[in-house]
Amino acid sequence: MADIKIEDIKKLKELSGAGLTDAKQALVEAKGDFDKALEAMRKKGLTKAEKRGDRETREGLVDAYIHDGRLGAIVEVNCETSFVAKTDEFKTLAHQIAMQVASMAPLYVSEEDIPEEVRKEKIKELETNFKGPENMKDQILEGQMKKAFADKVLMNQPYILDDTKTVEQFIKEAIAKTGENITIRQFKRIELGVTE
DSSP, X not given: OOOOOHHHHHHHHHHHOOOHHHHHHHHHHTTTOHHHHHHHHHHHHHHHHHHHTTSOOOEEEEEXXXXXXXXXXXXXXXXXXXXXXXXXXXXHHHHHHHHHHHHHOOSBSSXXXXXXXXXXXXXXXXXXXXXXXXXXXXXXXXXXXXXXXXXXXXXXXXXTTEEEEEHHHHHHHHHHHHSSOOEEEEEEEEETTBOO
């Protein structure tokens, strides 16, 4: 058996949000390789996070971010309990989401929020300009639709503080750490001199 250091167990526990026993077990399974253990813990945590996605979120908070007095965003981020909503980690998460909205100017929280008439209009435009094999048309159009709305959907945007992940992945990591479902209910972005 590999030599497992208590410092590694504590560090893994902190980074993954798991218990000491689970952290130790992951290190044992990874034969003491910290990075492999962390990756395994993250995968487990994200799997659990996806299962939590159906749980109701009625608590949370509203946070705002103002940049240079010229640009701002206000967001409502929800969780399951007021206990989690009051933690510094949750407050930081909400503030980072407000920064994301101010910086990246999304129009929708998720793909489901894109109005049907907007979708239909975009499909019509893409079909008109379609140049490709007919037997691949549906798949190509679906890919083009995703690409067309990628920067307009908050959950699909690259996360501004770590562009190796999307906002959705960032939220799932937070769900894994808190043990609660977290949702972004709504947001509003305001820029000086710009009206919708």
